[in-house]
Amino acid sequence: MPRRPRTALTRSAAIFGSYVGAAAVAATLPFWGLPGDQLTTALGIVVLAGFWCGQQLVRYHGALQVGGVFLAALLIIPTGLATHATMLARCGDQVTTVVTPDHLHTLDAIPQPLQRDGPDSTLGDQVDIVVDPDGRVPPKTAGEAAAATPLWITAGVGLVLTFALSVAGGRSRGSGRAPRKGPLGLWWSGH
DSSP states (O other): OOOOOOSHHHHHHHHHHHHHHHHHHHHHGGGGTOOHHHHHHHHHHHHHHHHHHHHHHOOOOHHHHHHHHHHHHHHHHHHHHHHHHHHHHHHOEEEEEEEOSSSEEOSSOOSSOOOOOSTTOOTTOEEEEEEOTTOSSOOEEHHHHTTHHHHHHHHHHHHHHHHHHHHHHHHSTTTTSOOEEOGGGOEEOOO
16 A cells, blocks of 8 residues: 655645656657647646646645646646757757748758648748757747747746645645545545
C-alpha cells in the first residue's frame, strides 16, 4: 500500500510537485520533433498525467481539483510552447520562404517542413520562418518564435497560481483521508 503524505505541508508539496514535474516533462516535448498539433495534444496529456499522479497521492476538495487542472494547464502548456520558441529565438536562423501547395519552400535546406495551410497564408506568399540549423526543434514562423516572453510570463503566473492552489488543496478539509480504491486498484479521489 502506498504511503501518502500526512501533513498539510507534505500534501501541498505532493500536489505542487506533480504539476511542476509535468511542466518539466512539457519543457522537453519540443525536442521530440512533434509537429504543432501533436505537440499540443502531448501537452494536454502531460497536464492530465500530472493531475492523475497528484490524485494517486492526495485527496482534496473536488472544486480545488478542477481548478488545479486548469491552473496546471496555465503552467504546463505555455512552458512547452515557450521552450520551443526560446530555442528558436536563441539558436534559429531566419529564412524567407514561399508558400506552395504542400509546404514552404526555400533555397536553403530546411530540416523539417513547416506546414502552412492556414487562413493567414496563401499560395505564393513569402513567409519568414525561423529554423534550427541543427534540426533539434521544428521550424516556426518568425512571429511564433518571437512569442517566447509572453509565454514565459504566462507560465510564471501559472506557477504562482498552481502553488497557491496546492497550498489550499493540502489544507482543505478531508485532504488527509485515504482515497477510495477504484478500478484496476487505482486510488479514486472525490467527495
